Amino acid sequence: MDQPLIQFKDVHKHFGDKRVLNGINLSIYAGQITSIIGKSGVGKSVLLKHMIGLVRQDSGAILFNGKLLTELRKKEREALKRKFSYMFQGTALFDSMTVFENIALPLTEKTALPRKEIRQRVQQKMAQLDLHAIDDEYPAQLSGGMKKRVALARALITDPEIVLFDEPTTGLDPIRKSVVHGMIVDYQKRFGFTGVIVSHEIPDIFYISQHIAMLEDGRILFEGTPEEIQHTEDPVVRQFTTGLESQRDELTGLASQQAGDRKFREEMMRLQSHQIAFSMVLLTVQNIDQINETLGRKAGQTALKNFAAQVQRQIRITDTCSRYGLNKILLVLSNTTRKQARAFCGKLGRQIKGESILAFMPEANICFTVGVGIVEAQRGNTIDNILTVAEATQEKMYEFRVCSEQEET
Amino acid sequence: MNPSIPVAAPLSALGRYAIDLVREMGAIMIFFLKGFALMFSLPTIFSKTAQQVYFIGSKSIFVICLTGAFTGMVLGLQGYYVLVKYGSAGSLGSAVALTLVREMGPVLTAIMVIARAGSAMSAEIGIMRISEQIDALETMSINPIQFLVSPRIAAALFSFPLLTALFDVIGIFGGYLTGSILLGLSSGIYFSRVESSVVMMDVTGGFIKSIVFAVVVITICCYQGYYTHRRSNGQGAKGVSLSTTSAVVQSCVLILVTDYVLTSLLL
Numbered sequence: 001m002d003q004p005l006i007q008f009k010d011v012h013k014h015f016g017d018k019r020v021l022n023g024i025n026l027s028i029y030a031g032q033i034t035s036i037i038g039k040s041g042v043g044k045s046v047l048l049k050h051m052i053g054l055v056r057q058d059s060g061a062i063l064f065n066g067k068l069l070t071e072l073r074k075k076e077r078e079a080l081k082r083k084f085s086y087m088f089q090g091t092a093l094f095d096s097m098t099v100f101e102n103i104a105l106p107l108t109e110k111t112a113l114p115r116k117e118i119r120q121r122v123q124q125k126m127a128q129l130d131l132h133a134i135d136d137e138y139p140a141q142l143s144g145g146m147k148k149r150v151a152l153a154r155a156l157i158t159d160p161e162i163v164l165f166d167e168p169t170t171g172l173d174p175i176r177k178s179v180v181h182g183m184i185v186d187y188q189k190r191f192g193f194t195g196v197i198v199s200h201e202i203p204d205i206f207y208i209s210q211h212i213a214m215l216e217d218g219r220i221l222f223e224g225t226p227e228e229i230q231h232t233e234d235p236v237v238r239q240f241t242t243g244l245e246s247q248r249d250e251l252t253g254l255a256s257q258q259a260g261d262r263k264f265r266e267e268m269m270r271l272q273s274h275q276i277a278f279s280m281v282l283l284t285v286q287n288i289d290q291i292n293e294t295l296g297r298k299a300g301q302t303a304l305k306n307f308a309a310q311v312q313r314q315i316r317i318t319d320t321c322s323r324y325g326l327n328k329i330l331l332v333l334s335n336t337t338r339k340q341a342r343a344f345c346g347k348l349g350r351q352i353k354g355e356s357i358l359a360f361m362p363e364a365n366i367c368f369t370v371g372v373g374i375v376e377a378q379r380g381n382t383i384d385n386i387l388t389v390a391e392a393t394q395e396k397m398y399e400f401r402v403c404s405e406q407e408e409t
Numbered sequence: 410m411n412p413s414i415p416v417a418a419p420l421s422a423l424g425r426y427a428i429d430l431v432r433e434m435g436a437i438m439i440f441f442l443k444g445f446a447l448m449f450s451l452p453t454i455f456s457k458t459a460q461q462v463y464f465i466g467s468k469s470i471f472v473i474c475l476t477g478a479f480t481g482m483v484l485g486l487q488g489y490y491v492l493v494k495y496g497s498a499g500s501l502g503s504a505v506a507l508t509l510v511r512e513m514g515p516v517l518t519a520i521m522v523i524a525r526a527g528s529a530m531s532a533e534i535g536i537m538r539i540s541e542q543i544d545a546l547e548t549m550s551i552n553p554i555q556f557l558v559s560p561r562i563a564a565a566l567f568s569f570p571l572l573t574a575l576f577d578v579i580g581i582f583g584g585y586l587t588g589s590i591l592l593g594l595s596s597g598i599y600f601s602r603v604e605s606s607v608v609m610m611d612v613t614g615g616f617i618k619s620i621v622f623a624v625v626v627i628t629i630c631c632y633q634g635y636y637t638h639r640r641s642n643g644q645g646a647k648g649v650s651l652s653t654t655s656a657v658v659q660s661c662v663l664i665l666v667t668d669y670v671l672t673s674l675l676l
Contacts, residue, residue, distance in 0.1 A: 084548065095540070105551075
């Protein structure tokens with residue numbers, strides 16, 4: 001892999017007698033979202049603050065593009081600092097300024113943009129984050145969730161290259177949590193920024209990150225991809241990830257990804273020992289971005305939630321329906337051949353009514369396009385290769401649309 | 410020195426205290442120099458300074474008028490009864506005006522501004538520190554000293570001399586109120602003595618004092634708030650309350666000490 005954008009080399013930090021970081025080695029790569037997970041109070045925020053220079057290490061080195069900060073000239077250092085943006089855990093909004101002034105501050109202080117342009121940018125950011133008509137309110141007048149979103153808007157207003165998020169979704173309701181995660185992913189794709197997120201949101205954080213690091217006892221206990229962490233045998237990591245993960249996905253009310261994995265393992269054992277066939281169906285809401293753009297992110301997430309509820313209603317008690325990504329639902333249909341699975345999907349397409357999915361927005365004239373990939377499991381398949389096949393075949397195989405006006409199969 | 414020797418313990422404690430004190434004074438000085446140097450950064454400093462002139466200056470006018478008037482009145486009253494004993498009641502105007510212009514004006518103005526704006530400043534900056542708002546400024550590459558301290562120093566350098574002048578004038582009229590209107594001294598004598606006794610040197614001296622006091626008050630109050638989190642004796646809200654108390658006490662004491670030093674230099 002290329003040179004890391006930020007690299008920690010044996011970084012130590014203590015506050016008084018308390019040792020917080022005890023030899024951190026970590027690499028953050030450009031253009032990726034890296035998540036730092038770990039128990040409360042293990043120093044995740046302190047680690048994040050080292051990246052932006054709010055806290056200085058006692059020993060060890062932090063390299064930016066392979067260079068030490070002290071090697072850079074003052075101008076280079078300032079230029080590097082301007083690429084960063086930081087979203088605080090406690091929001092750190094300026095409580096004597098209005099919401100508008102808060103979000104606009106990085107622009108009014110550090111750029112020479114005309115006022116009109118600043119107003120336009122701030123309003124655009126506020127609209128994207130579902131913040132309406134609160135320009136003149138003060139942070140103390142807002143709810144906790146709104147404050148988080150204002151802080152997020154302020155962190156993203158300068159279109160930074162590196163964004164550090166300190167628990168961006170703690171305290172938000174499931175729909176807004178998904179909105180914020182969706183937005184981070186969307187922005188990351190659009191602007192290609194490098195994101196570092198400190199979070200407790202398992203498994204949601206696995207859907208949006210390319211790289212995960214787990215902090216424990218002042219050291220990085222695990223570093224790898226979301227898939228690797230979910231399949232690791234390390235007992236401490238497993239205990240942490242499964243302990244935090246609830247059996248149900250918060251947004252959709254469906255079974256969690258881990259529950260889906262478990263069901264797959266059970267079915268695979270049945271297939272291998274008793275030759276009982278089973279199939280997997282991957283439903284992907286293909287136009288979620290379009291829905292988000294047209295109807296707003298909140299509407300997109302609500303539609304997804306309604307769709308999940310409809311699917312859940314159609315399955316048998318022996319089947320498992322789990323959330324498998326931001327816009328993906330995985331069905332494990334036990335005792336089902338591929339042909340039966342196709343028939344089931346046909347029925348699903350006929351049964352799900354567009355009205356109920358988009359009922360909360362009767363005026364919306366948009367289709368909810370779902371791609372379907374059907375795979376019958378073979379002996380020795382892993383969940384990953386089944387999913388790869390399902391992903392690859394879904395468009396050619398089958399697709400159904402649910403619309404607010406008519407249903408089309 | 411070997412700390413096991415009993416005599417050494419108090420000495421080393423004294424030494425540590427002295428070193429801490431010198432270090433703290435050095436830190437305050439550096440804090441002021443940074444704030445002062447960043448005062449000349451354009452262009453946003455203007456609007457922020459104007460806001461602070463409004464807060465430190467305009468909003469203090471009422472309290473300065475009130476204290477000025479009563480200080481002048483009490484000077485007129487006390488001065489009259491003392492001077493009348495020596496048969497020189499006519500020089501009341503000189504006594505009131507010189508006391509105000511040279512001493513009472515700058516000192517009391519500074520103390521009133523500490524009470525009204527200095528404490529507020531310390532608490533505001535302290536709360537910004539504990540709620541990570543100052544850290545947030547740093548992450549946005551906004552220099553917190555330039556953003557918070559420099560406009561306050563600039564505003565104080567404007568406001569203190571003007572407030573002092575106002576205090577002096579209102580005080581002289583206060584003295585006139587008791588001396589002439591209440592106790593019957595001729596107003597012509599009062600004002601002619603005011604005019605003849607106060608020379609430009611007195612006014613300049615008073616202004617120099619007020620400028621030095623402005624620097625002392627704003628630096629101490631902002632410094633205490635800015636480093637609230639470094640206090641060893643209290644964190645969070647308690648830290649802010651202790652910082653505000655220290656800011657008020659330290660700046661009041663320093664005003665009186667500096668006043669003595671400046672008076673001895675100016676005389």
